Amino acid sequence: MNNINASVSKWSVASRLFHWISAVLLLVTWIMILLYQNLDSNLYIGLHKAFGISLLCWMIARVINRVFTKAPPALPMPKWQLLMSKLSHFVLYALLIAMPLAGLLMSVYGGRPVDIFGLFQIPIFVTPDRGLARFYNDLHTDIIWPMIIAFTLLHIAAAFYHQLVKKDNLMARMK
Ligand code: HEM
Numbered sequence: 001m002n003n004i005n006a007s008v009s010k011w012s013v014a015s016r017l018f019h020w021i022s023a024v025l026l027l028v029t030w031i032m033i034l035l036y037q038n039l040d041s042n043l044y045i046g047l048h049k050a051f052g053i054s055l056l057c058w059m060i061a062r063v064i065n066r067v068f069t070k071a072p073p074a075l076p077m078p079k080w081q082l083l084m085s086k087l088s089h090f091v092l093y094a095l096l097i098a099m100p101l102a103g104l105l106m107s108v109y110g111g112r113p114v115d116i117f118g119l120f121q122i123p124i125f126v127t128p129d130r131g132l133a134r135f136y137n138d139l140h141t142d143i144i145w146p147m148i149i150a151f152t153l154l155h156i157a158a159a160f161y162h163q164l165v166k167k168d169n170l171m172a173r174m175k
Pocket residue numbers: 026029030033045048049050051052053055096099100101102103104105106107114137140141145
């Protein structure tokens with residue numbers, strides 16, 4: 001039943017690269033903030049911002065790629081599950097764009113330009129405003145981040161449910 005590997009319809013190579021490199025960038029951005037929180041070094045907050053901005057650029061390219069990519073035909077599953085997967089994928093895209101944007105706005109409203117790996121800086125392109133800096137800080141840490149954790153865990157749990165319980169080889173589409 002499930003030795004259909006050869007005939008599995010996969011996402012395009014570009015979509016698979018976009019998917020896994022986004023996941024790695026998210027992981028690295030998170031590890032950088034953990035290092036910063038534990039070692040209190042400015043090196044790591046700088047790297048957190050630079051990797052976060054890299055993820056933002058990557059996600060913009062990913063959305064463009066997605067618009068022009070034909071998704072592989074959906075596997076047979078109840079309609080509500082299909083709907084939930086589409087909805088949660090959409091939310092993940094939105095969160096991965098909103099998160100670095102909130103970080104960027106927090107920094108520039110706080111009066112700090114953002115250094116990108118020592119290569120160039122994103123200048124302060126707004127009039128600094130403590131209230132708005134605080135607002136985007138709260139959005140970044142208290143609202144969007146918990147949502148990223150929740151939706152990512154749900155996403156990974158769903159992938160393993162397909163792999164281990166339904167055994168429908170869904171994971172192979174993204175491998
Ligand atoms: C998707 C990309 C990003 C993710 C997943 C992310 C995640 C996080 C997390 C988990 C924290 C710690 C929250 C806490 O205190 O518990 C944090 C803090 C922070 N992030 Fe990001 N971030 C991203 C992008 C950015 C960007 C692009 C910038 C700035 C250009 C930025 C600036 C900051 C700053 C300054 C803090 C420290 C806030 C504080 O200590 O009050 N982040 N981020």
